[in-house]
Amino acid sequence: MIGRFARGLALALGISSLAAGSLGVAPASLSAAHASAAHSATAPHAAVETGVTLSIAVDDGGRLTTQQPLMATATITNGGSVALAAGTLSLWIDDTRISTRTDLDSWLTAKDADAGARVLSSTHTERLEPGTTATVQISVPAASVGLVKNQTTAVFGVGATLSSGGSTQAMDRGSLVWSPGGANKATNLAIAVPITTPATATGLISSDDLASYTAPNGLLSRQLDGLIGHPNVAIGLDPMILASIRVLGSSAPASAIAWRQQLLGVPNDIFPLRYGDADAAGEVQSGITKLLAPTTLNWALDAANFTTPDTVGETPPATPPSTGAPTDTSTPTPTSTSGPQLPTLEKLLSWPYTMSGIVWPADNTVRAADLPVFAANGLTTTILSSANTSTGDVSTTPNAALKAGANSAVVADATISAALRQAVTSSSDAAWNQAMAEVNSQLVLIGQENGPDTRTILATLDRGWPSDAVTLPRTLSALDSAPWVASVTLPQAIAATPTPGISIKNSPEPAARVATITKLTDAEKKISAFSTILDDPSTLTGPTRVQLLSLLSVSWQNSKNDWAAATGASLKTTTTTLQSVKIIPGSPVNVASTEAPLPITIENSLKQRVNILLWASPSNGRLEIDGSTKKTVQADSRGTLIVPVKATLGNGKVKLSLSLTSPTGVSIGSPAVLPVEVHADWEGLGALVVAILLILLFGFGVVRNILRRRRERDDPPVASVPEPAEGPEEEPRG
Known part of the structure; x- marks a missing residue:
């Protein structure tokens, strides 16, 4: 009801002409001419254009008893850019009791004049600067309220109009409960x-x-x-x-x-x-x-x-029924524990x-x-x-x-x-x-x-x-x-007994919200699958579940809460988590032997260690790979996996497709491709050349040895001439 203004401005002009008096003025009614003229002269949104709002509230929660003055508070707010000149605040009441909830709603939301309005009070208001609020206390003596003829509890419509500079600035309506005493049918x-x-x-x-x-x-x-x-x-x-x-x-x-x-x-x-x-x-x-x-x-x-x-x-455990058997009062043997439970x-x-x-x-x-x-x-x-x-x-x-x-x-x-x-x-x-x-x-x-x-x-x-x-x-x-x-x-x-004829009227949530909930629950499923790389998956799935539940809180449907930002941040966090374990791309590798170990680097950005399997698949038959390679990568670190490969005879390029899975087979991270140059025939050709060289060298030695022996056999033997025996040197004679 606060901030309800500019309703029934037609009524306002008529009332302001009657409100020049002071407290206790005689009852007055709006004429049809006044109502028609007022309705055509002022639009309901006039107060919105001026930026002035008015709310009226009867004290004591709208309750009024006999011999009690009617106390009310008017709140005037100047939300415009210019000052509001001094004016007149009129409080009025409709003497026709409101008899149904539908009538009350019509009263509170009406935008046209009410022929039964009676002015109770007119109060001078001071100049109000832009961006400020003023409250006006209104008191109407019990004798001037004029409701004593009603001997039973009843609801009446009240309202207030603010006039300034010859025009209506704002209007608001409310209600009060007249309670003269006596029996009431309680709800x-x-x-x-x-x-x-x-x-x-x-x-x-x-x-x-x-x-x-x-x-x-x-x-x-x-x-x-x-x-x-x-x-x-x-x-x-x-x-x-x-x-x-x-x-x-x-x-x-x-x-x-x-x-x-x-x-x-x-x-x-x-x-x-x-x-x-x-x-x-x-x-x-x-x-x-x-x-x-x-x-x-x-x-x-x-x-x-x-x-x-x-x-x-x-919640206390259920007490077992008594069997009449004697109660064991002995001290139970304490249970051994390794720490706090x-x-x-x-x-x-x-x-x-x-x-x-x-x-x-x-x-x-x-x-x-x-x-x-x-x-x-x-x-x-x-x-x-x-x-x-x-x-x-x-x-x-x-x-x-x-x-x-x-x-x-x-x-x-x-x-x-x-x-x-x-x-x-x-x-x-x-x-x-x-x-x-x-x-x-x-x-x-x-x-x-x-x-x-x-x-x-x-x-x-x-x-x-x-x-x-x-x-x-x-x-x-x-x-x-x-x-x-x-x-x-x-x-x-x-x-209570259900009232016949009442049924549920379907009112589904907005499609955009339902679609976002689907995204959130799908993201949780991906986290659940991803968590199988952990020693204890619940350390990831546990917090993810309660975070999801809190994101689904009814409170997020309040427009003041930025659910779109919160869900966007959650989905971004999920993406980051799913990408926290990945293959680090390596430079091209040359394989020049029939068997070679290929080192593959795995990065783990999580705060706990992960268990992964590395799978490698060659694009053609130049490489053969058997099975997968298992590795545990510690928290916040990188690990190297060695993939043993076998090369067949032949040269060429091979694209080695790499992928990670959890021990249960869940795909982890994004696949990667490692270019490999295979030169496995170099090893075979080199061995052949060496073998040929060895054969040639060995053959040359054998031929050379045969030829030497043949020459020795064909040449005649030479007689040995004994050399003269050496004697002592003679001294020259003198």
Whole structure:
């Protein structure tokens, strides 16, 4: 309702001419001439052109009793580029009571004049500079309100017009509930509140964020604190919050531990949302039949933080029935362990929920065909928005319970839920009062609808958070004190008698979103296959799964969250991971022998070692390769694999196709091609030449030896002439 302006500017000109008086002016009605002239003279978008907006809110959540002055707050904002001159603010009321929810909607959205308007007050407004906001407090004495003739609770339309410089600048409408006392037909109202955290893609909440969220006035603290004293409000709890606290063990922030203990003590019904508040409707519409769930959180555990078991909030084991046999009171023998026992996934997600089997998709995103798939996954009750049903086709408000064939749903009233959400997230008293005025008006009108049975309806908050520590409890307390409201629980709303004639109106999620979900789930499948190169694949598949679930969170459907950027980053990370193990291209290789080892370099950019098989396939028969080569490559490193090849006789080029697989046969990375020059015949020719040379050399030696011996045989022997014996030299004679 905030920011509703420029509606019924035709009414404004007529009223401004009547509003020159002060408080307590006599009732006046618009003439048909005034209405017609005003409607033709001013367009509904005139206030948009000037940039001036006006909102009007009756104090006390729009409730007004006898002997009580009508207090209202007008908020004027000058969003234009020029100053707004001083003017007049007129508050008016339509004396004709609003009798149906349809009439109320028509009143709040009307753009034409209302002949029954009666001016209650005219107030002078000061000059307002561009970009500034002013609030005007209006008080109308009880005697001047003029509603005492109405002896029963009733809803009336009110409005305000801002005039300046001889023209209407802005107009807004609202409503109030006249409550003179006496009996009221109360409407049974159940409320469901999600406890979630801001959209994330990490799969777990960090310790720092937990400390912030659970600190005094932190968003989780505001959600839980606001429910104190309101035990009928049902809580839909994201299990990721519990898991994020538990995986930290003894290192979890003290405020988070205290928050969890406080949650354990609330008397409210609590049911689990899906992990990360994942969007079940989107999954089913993308073709998934078995809804996704965490597979393991072991990768997030540090044994040093689990020296003492954490059992807070665990679902207690069932007590076996007594057999009457004596109880063994002896001290059990302690079980030997090698270290701290880490909690299982079941324990990390455990909580003593009072309700289960409930799925809560985003508003207006469900098809009738989705419910059987939900039910097949154990989610037998779906929380829907009434905008997702045929509720608008019936004349009165139906009960929240809905039967859709063999499936069940509980339907939240979209109009009341929207106003309630606005109240809880309001940032000012005026905004809260305006929102609560609509909530109260709607609930009063439901109670006054035809039919003997009391209606049982549901209202829900969305995946947002109270703006402060006050608005949520203030809103719930205001409802508890309203005589036209009877607080009931969610189980009571589910158990109410379904109203005949109501069915699900198919409202599938946008095709682009469903296509993105398909891309994300396909990417996860690729990661799952890729992980088979690891010693423990769950160290990769575990975080990938919970990150995917958190990316599918209903909170991402809020337009303020950039889901496209988050999913784009996730898909990019997947691509990087899939390319983290690869073959490093090498330079061309010459093979000059019949057998040669070829070194191939493999790069591993992961933070853990990988086990891979290298396969090589030659483009022709010049090379022969038997089987694959197995290698373990350490984390963040490169490894060399030796591929033994056999060359056949012949020269030529060979393209060696290289590829990697995991031990289970999953293709890893991109194939590569290694050019090889084969000269295997050089080795054979060289051996032949050497053999010939050896033969020639040996033959030459044999021939030479034969010829020498033949010469020796043909030559006659020569007689030996004895040489004279040598005697002593004689001295020369003298």
